[in-house]
């Protein structure tokens with residue numbers, strides 16, 4: 458099939474989010490200017506450069522004048538932390554996606570244990586295998602086709618990385634032990650359970 462995205466696709470649900478998969482989940486913790494902590498999952502999330510290490514998460518808005526708390530807090534206080542969601546944390550992560558009022562600290566409300574970060578103020582999810590401590594780099598606003606409520610990409614510079622020792626094997630991140638969770642569109646998820654390696658091709662001389 459083919460459809461133009463400004464016309465009906467004719468399927469029971471919009472398949473777009475299943476066409477860019479799997480998407481890793483950034484479990485974003487922030488603190489607002491009022492000092493209230495926030496924790497929420499974002500699957501429009503990825504690493505966008507390695508040197509320096511940078512990440513992004515993209516946020517919809519609740520309405521034209523109501524950004525979600527994670528991006529609002531990041532823009533106000535300049536820091537966020539991404540905790541990686543392992544398979545055992547998938548339901549806890551999902552619980553933090555409820556649209557609580559800005560005054561609600563999701564972690565405290567849900568009894569999720571947090572621990573201090575090394576370089577930034579937002580805390581990190583203690584049980585998560587990996588944490589990226591980030592400083593705010595900038596926001597790119599995206600078009601607002603739906604009732605004026607647009608999306609925005611929030612970019613951060615990773616200034617500190619924690620990897621829990623039990624998830625390092627011979628100096629490498631033990632992905633199969635972590636089983637990172639990723640989004641597949643609809644209400645579907647996957648977790649990494651199989652890893653394979655492909656070496657880059659060698660450049661051969663024209664004479665060969």
Ligand SMILES: Cc1cc2nc3c(=O)[nH]c(=O)nc-3n(C[C@H](O)[C@H](O)[C@H](O)COP(=O)(O)O)c2cc1C
Pocket residue numbers: 482495496497498499500501502515516517518524525526527528550551553554555556557640
């Ligand atoms: C797995 C998962 C991934 C999500 N990814 C996004 C996303 O990429 N962008 C977004 O705006 N909302 C996303 N959401 C919804 C937000 O988590 C939800 O709107 C939450 O209430 C936002 O909280 P906040 O206002 O405290 O930041 C996702 C929810 C789940 C469960």
